[in-house]
Each structure stands twice: as C-alpha cells, then as structure tokens.
Amino acid sequence: MSSSRRLGIDVGGTKCLALALDANGGVVDEQRRPTPKTADLLIETVTELAQAMLPWDSLGVGMPGLVTRDGTLRAAPNLVGVNDLLVGELLGKRLGCFVRVDSDATCAAAAEWKHGAGRGVDDFVMVTLGTGVGGGVVANGALMRGTNGFAGEIGHMVVDPDGPPCPCGRRGCWERYASGSGLAWLARRVHDGKGIMRVIDLAGGDPSQVRGEHVAAAAREQDANAVAVVDEYSRWVALGLVNLTNVLDPAMFVLGGGLAVGADVFLAPIKHWFGELLYAPDLRPHPSLAFAQLGEQAGAIGAALLADLH
C-alpha cells in the first residue's frame, strides 16, 4: 500500500513543516515556511510548499484544530479567522490530486504508531502535554477518528466541573491542570508566590513569567515546594490518564509535547497517582508510559502516512 514518495505537511501555529518520506518511512527531504495568518495565504503557502517538494505520489496535511473527516478545518485556536476552511478541497483543486487532511494530534499519533514509540501497539493513546493537551487514539489496531473526525480532544475532558475557566468556555478541562500552563498555574495558586521562590528565581524573578519548565527545573533541584507542586500536577495528569484507561484500556500512553522532554521529574509521581486513581488497579497490567520519539517531526511524518491509513 505504500506509495514510493509520500509528502506530509504539518501546519503549526508558527511554521509549516513539509517532509517527504521514502517507501520505508525515512525522511528524504524537508522544507519549512512561516505559517501565514489568513486563510487564503495559508492555502497558498501549503500549495507552494507542496509544489516545491515535487515529485511525490501522495500528500497529507496536518492542521491544528478540529478537522472533519472530509478535510474541512472547522476552527483553529491559533489561526485567526479560519473557520470552515475547505482545506482538502482547496488544496486538491490547486494541486490536481486527492489531499488527505487530519488534525495534527491524530497525525502525530499515526507517526508514533508506525515509526515511533507505539510501533506494533494496537491500543495506545498519544498525549501531548504542551501549552494545551492534545491527543490521538489508536484502538483495535486502527486510527480512531470518531464520527465527525473529532476523536481525541482529550484536553477538554472535564475533570472538575467547578474548576478554573478554560479558554474554550467551559470550566475544569483537563488541560487547565495537565498542560504546561496548568503546571505554572498550580505553582502560582498553591503557594501564592511565597513558597516557590526558587521557581520564580528560575523564571527571572517575575512570578507572572513562571512556566511549567521552571517548576520542573526547581523540582529537579529537589526544591521541596516545587516537588509538592509537581506531585499535585502529576495527580491531575494521572487522573486524565486513568479516565482514558477506563474508557479505552490502552496498552500504552505515548507522552509528547514540551513537558514530556522533562518528564523524568513527573514519571514516578504520575505512576503513583495512576495506581491510586485507576479502577481495579490490581487486576490488570497498567499501561506503560512511553515518550514520543519523533519530536517536532511527528505531525508531518503522520500527515505523510495518512495516505496509507485512510
């Protein structure tokens, strides 16, 4: 089923990354462009990138946001004014071929499934812990899309209906706690600035500049207050992983995103809390926690693989 040369383009919030894969999935060519801010220019940029990478046999595109099964971008938090953009159709007309489109998180899951941490695993969930929390699901040995194409919006599971407001308009979404910004928020909230002096030092002395990575760095230095915040953060991460396990019973979670880079600090407390919160924890092997292997290339590699997976 593999085409000989498959092109994948990952449209990110700031840049578009195009990768060409050979028949074995190896990256054989790469180009990037800044992501433009309007819908028209976006289609134009992706078209130009695709043409600049010719020849190729198939094209897949990963988009940040809600992508329908027929390749329409319903909305994208980071692309201003982009609503109901017929990405697949518009690119298809310009390029004269069928263009597959899916969400960047689903593409990343596909990439890790075929060439990364999830190789050979029939049931796993890719969880990206970054500014928000994204997800992609492989179940029954197939990429799960859902009826509209919106499966895997795991960051918006509500884990505390009276929790803090989320930019999505609801309260207590998982990503309010489990994302990098969630970790920083937990740090500022729990200690009201006073207890996290080392964290604030690492953020340049300004509490408003505290990011998740500063908390992780202070915890890595064994700063007791930072360790306590990391423990609370890990409990929230585990809570979401537990809910996903109760629903999907995966063999593995593949953790990606900026926070996964420093995950040595989180791994033990996440596993601890996972065991505390899981239903029937003694009656099954717990899903393994693996780290994404494809880094920032995952979206584009997965987009290129869509040709084999649809």
Place this chain on the structure above:
Amino acid sequence: MSSSRRLGIDVGGTKCLALALDANGGVVDEQRRPTPKTADLLIETVTELAQAMLPWDSLGVGMPGLVTRDGTLRAAPNLVGVNDLLVGELLGKRLGCFVRVDSDATCAAAAEWKHGAGRGVDDFVMVTLGTGVGGGVVANGALMRGTNGFAGEIGHMVVDPDGPPCPCGRRGCWERYASGSGLAWLARRVHDGKGIMRVIDLAGGDPSQVRGEHVAAAAREQDANAVAVVDEYSRWVALGLVNLTNVLDPAMFVLGGGLAVGADVFLAPIKHWFGELLYAPDLRPHPSLAFAQLGEQAGAIGAALLADLH
C-alpha cells in the same frame, strides 16, 4: 459468517438467561436459572443451561465484571469469591467447543449495534444507567475491547477527585452521580430530607428507602424540589457523556438500564447540560441520545452474537 443457531447466556447478578438466535438474529428459544453464588456452581449452571438448549452451533457468555480477552473473569462485584475464573476454558472443556466470553456491557452494546438502537452506526457508546453505570463502545465500526478486554468501564471515570467514596475504593467516580443510587444520593444530600417530601412519600415515607425512580416520579409530577435534583443529576450524566464525546466523538449514545426507562424526565436537561459542557458545541452535530431497544435480553443476544464479532 452467521452460524445457523447461536446460543447466548447472560450471567446476571440474580439470574442466568439463555437465548438461542436463528440466522436472522431472532430469539427462537429461552431458558433461565437462578445465578448460584459459588464459582463451581456457576460453571455447572451455565453448562447445564447450554446443554438444555442443544442443538446450537456456537456459544457466547456475558459476565458481569472484568473479563479478559481470553475469557477469564478477573473479578465480579456481584459474585462472591469469584476471582480469576477461567470461564471460557472451563466451559469449553465441559462442552467440547470454543466458548466466547465477554463482559455483559460489551455484549449489550453488541446486541444494540446489530439488532437494536445502534443498527448501522459505526461509532456509538452504550451507557447503562442502573445501580451502577456500565458501558460498551463501538468505534470505527468495531466492538472496542481494549488491550486487556476492559474497555468501556465508563462508570469509573473520575469526574470529581474530591467527590464521594465509591465502593471501588476511589472517589468521585461517574457512577456515584449518574447511577440510580447516585440520583437518590443527590436527592438526599441536596435537600437533606426536608425539601424532598414528595420523593420521600413516594418511597413509602422512609428517606433511607429513596431510590432514583422515586425522584424521577416526583419530577414527573412537577414537584419543584425533585425537578431541581433531576437537573443536577442530568448535569452529572451530561458531564460523563461530554467526556466520552471528547475522547470518542460518537454519533450516538444508547441509554439503557433501569433509569433509561423513565428517561422522559432526564432527556431535556441532559441535552441542555451536554451543550453547556461540550467542547466546541457549535462546531458539530451533537451525538443523538437513543434508548436501548432490547431491554433485559440485550446481554444474552449480544453474547450469542460474539461468534460473529470475534
């Protein structure tokens, strides 16, 4: 793939129901026995039932509890002392054939998928609102089992980590709120007995005897306090359905179990809260809410269908 005569046995908390299906899925024979309380007697009873229903071409068994993919019952809340019971293997030896075993909720989902409310739907979730909350998932046009066979344990999604204790040992599991006992608990808690006089009347005057159906009945009479409890209950039900939608993006929920019988009272408030709590509610059709059509036969019908679905 259909066998000519398929037997399904649903092992319930109080009775075992055996149904024989013809090639079209019609029920052509039925027998029942009380569910015995020990593991040995359980295997014996199911064996006898199967023999009493001869001839058949295939046998499937639905069990309440955690069933592994190879047919072992790891644990069953309602069957005392039953742990790691090799149901499939033991029955297979006695009956001299391959016996398929799955959880009762997965069986019920299979039945509704093939012959009930979910006919022709590739992505739906069966949700049984009874004493607890059970579930079965159809995704990508396939029955979802998960890596261990434990997918669909949706009642133990944690929706409030500081919520009331659950018999499972954790806190704030969805079924603490969304089950019939959850509804009764919300009624007793919110109004501390005083505001729900009509509900208590309907329960025979004893607050400790209040069950979900009494709250529903009082709400159906427009008792204002009962209506308020139903609204809060519906918000919790919706919260779980929303989380499932964010993960799975189903086209439909099929509601079953004792509470679904009186669901006229819950349907409008569940839909209201679903819209309030769902991520991006304006950007997609909401999953439809349908009612299970196969009633107490669903588990046995689905067990009989396992032969076609493995």
